[in-house]
Amino acid sequence: MPPLPLQSDWAFVAGNLDLLLAGTGVTVGLTAASILLGFLLGFPAGAVEVYGRGPLKRAVETAGVVLRGTPLLVIIILLFFGLSVSSSAFVTATIALGLRSAAYQSQIFRGALQSVDEGQLEAARAIGMGRLQAIRGVVVPQALRRSVPGFQNEFTIVLKDTSIAIVIGLGELLTVGQNLYQGGQSTAALEIFLTVSLIYFVLTFVTNRSLDYIDDHFSIPGGERA
Amino acid sequence: MSPPLLELDDVYKSYGEEQVLSGVSFEMDAGDVDVVIGPSGSGKSTMLRCVNRLTEINGGDIYLDGDCITDANTDVNELRKQVGMVFQDFNLFAHLTALENVTLGLRKVRGMDKAAAQEKGYEHLEQVGLLDQADSYPAELSGGQKQRVGIARALAMDPKLLLFDEPTSALDPELVGEVVEVMRDLAAEGITMLVVSHEMGFARSAASDIIFLDDGRIVEHGPPEQLFENPQAARTGEFLSRLTHEGE
Ligand SMILES: Nc1ncnc2c1ncn2[C@@H]1O[C@H](COP(=O)(O)OP(=O)(O)OP(=O)(O)O)[C@@H](O)[C@H]1O
Ligand SMILES: [Mg+2]
Numbered sequence: 001m002p003p004l005p006l007q008s009d010w011a012f013v014a015g016n017l018d019l020l021l022a023g024t025g026v027t028v029g030l031t032a033a034s035i036l037l038g039f040l041l042g043f044p045a046g047a048v049e050v051y052g053r054g055p056l057k058r059a060v061e062t063a064g065v066v067l068r069g070t071p072l073l074v075i076i077i078l079l080f081f082g083l084s085v086s087s088s089a090f091v092t093a094t095i096a097l098g099l100r101s102a103a104y105q106s107q108i109f110r111g112a113l114q115s116v117d118e119g120q121l122e123a124a125r126a127i128g129m130g131r132l133q134a135i136r137g138v139v140v141p142q143a144l145r146r147s148v149p150g151f152q153n154e155f156t157i158v159l160k161d162t163s164i165a166i167v168i169g170l171g172e173l174l175t176v177g178q179n180l181y182q183g184g185q186s187t188a189a190l191e192i193f194l195t196v197s198l199i200y201f202v203l204t205f206v207t208n209r210s211l212d213y214i215d216d217h218f219s220i221p222g223g224e225r226a
Numbered sequence: 227m228s229p230p231l232l233e234l235d236d237v238y239k240s241y242g243e244e245q246v247l248s249g250v251s252f253e254m255d256a257g258d259v260d261v262v263i264g265p266s267g268s269g270k271s272t273m274l275r276c277v278n279r280l281t282e283i284n285g286g287d288i289y290l291d292g293d294c295i296t297d298a299n300t301d302v303n304e305l306r307k308q309v310g311m312v313f314q315d316f317n318l319f320a321h322l323t324a325l326e327n328v329t330l331g332l333r334k335v336r337g338m339d340k341a342a343a344q345e346k347g348y349e350h351l352e353q354v355g356l357l358d359q360a361d362s363y364p365a366e367l368s369g370g371q372k373q374r375v376g377i378a379r380a381l382a383m384d385p386k387l388l389l390f391d392e393p394t395s396a397l398d399p400e401l402v403g404e405v406v407e408v409m410r411d412l413a414a415e416g417i418t419m420l421v422v423s424h425e426m427g428f429a430r431s432a433a434s435d436i437i438f439l440d441d442g443r444i445v446e447h448g449p450p451e452q453l454f455e456n457p458q459a460a461r462t463g464e465f466l467s468r469l470t471h472e473g474e
Contacts, residue, residue, distance in 0.1 A: 116320075117317075119313060119315055119317035120317050120318075120319055120320065122280060122313075122317060123311075123313060123317035123318070123319070123376075123379075124319070124330075125280065125306065126278055126280065126306055126310070126311040126380075127306060127307075127310070127330070127331035127335060127379065127380070127383055128303045128304070128305075128306040128307040128331060128335040128383065129303070129330075129331065129334055129335055130303055133334060137330065137334060138319050138321075138330075141321050142320060142321045145321070220320060220321050220363055220365065221362075221363045221365070221366060222362075222363045222364070222365030222366035223365040
């Protein structure tokens with residue numbers, strides 16, 4: 001391996017690792033808050049798309065189409081500079097990422113709910129369970145399990161997209177890297193951004209592995225067919 | 227005299243323009259096992275589904291134990307507690323074990339506590355010969371075993387009447403016997419059953435009456451000896467002879 005051109009710049013990265021780790025903390029927090037918000041809004045939205053009717057269903061569908069059709073960068077700039085929904089960059093970023101994620105999570109759950117065959121719902125009704133009771137007790141548990149792979153995908157997308165919060169100055173991982181680079185250490189650009197990339201990769205990898213584990217752990221013995 | 231356990235009185239059902247049931251009437255007493263036969267599309271499934279109101283009728287009345295169950299103020303969930311159903315495609319709850327499939331209704335509908343529901347669940351799994359599979363999930367069971375769980379699930383609610391919609395027609399031929407055997411046992415125990423099935427062995431040996439449905443009408447209704455040996459309607463004879471030939 002050829003010697004790295006500027007050995008000392010790795011020392012610069014090492015010396016500022018605490019800042020990068022603090023940024024990583026913000027990234028992780030933002031991811032968790034956004035995914036949670038996306039889940040809390042997206043799951044009911046998916047259920048409304050499958051089981052709802054009338055204006056509520058149409059409103060939910062329209063909101064989804066609009067959110068999925070707008071670039072995240074535009075959403076976050078609009079919320080922060082246009083609508084000033086919050087003076088906190090963290091809160092604004094959470095709302096932007098959370099809403100966008102809700103729009104995608106609703107589609108994951110919608111597909112999963114629809115994939116559980118009608119017959120099971122009918123069988124639950126036939127033993128005297130109410131419609132909501134049957135959906136909750138029979139369809140939802142299976143749909144949640146079937147959502148894990150899609151959810152895994154969504155999780156990594158949100159994690160990486162938290163970096164967009166750089167445009168509203170939130171001190172997440174990429175912003176910290178950028179600040180280090182612009183704070184007079186422009187010679188260390190490669191080292192700084194390689195480190196930032198590596199941290200994103202490690203986060204994504206660990207998350208994926210954890211969700212793989214959850215998928216295995218909660219899978220139904222013998223498979224899904226009844 | 228006590229009223230019949232089940233009575234259909236001039237029942238009509240249509241889907242849009244298509245008339246599926248056109249004035250179906252019959253009665254069953256407690257302990258009867260009536261087998262419904264008829265060509266594909268004749269309305270057999272529809273008729274069964276009207277009895278537990280998975281499908282709503284357009285005309286006529288249905289009575290269970292003397293009570294009209296098709297008027298607007300009938301609580302369908304109360305009705306369904308009393309009328310069990312066994313499906314062609316089993317429709318087991320895929321995420322639950324055999325035991326949990328049987329106990330779900332006991333817990334959620336009957337409100338039993340876990341221990342009592344399990345005890346009753348085991349009883350019914352034993353009744354269908356599946357005690358050793360209590361902890362298996364549906365995907366780990368054979369078709370015949372699945373259908374026996376389906377029967378146990380319906381039985382556990384202690385219904386007054388059990389509906390079977392072609393319970394063996396999704397099964398490999400070698401698995402039909404175990405399900406028919408369970409159904410024979412139930413018939414012998416005096417459980418009232420309305421069974422759509424072309425399993426002629428079962429019909430001959432266990433049925434009180436055979437109902438031949440064609441094009442939404444009951445063409446012939448009588449004891450198995452009459453229908454099989456001496457059918458009154460030409461249509462019945464034709465259908466049965468076709469059925470026997472296909473079975474060979
Ligand atoms: N939900 C529905 N919507 C519209 N038409 C229906 C519906 N269910 C049944 N039908 C129609 O009603 C007619 C009777 O159907 P049904 O399933 O009761 O017949 P079947 O005697 O059970 O037939 P098979 O032997 O094939 O099971 C058929 O023409 C069918 O297409
Ligand atoms: Mg049918």
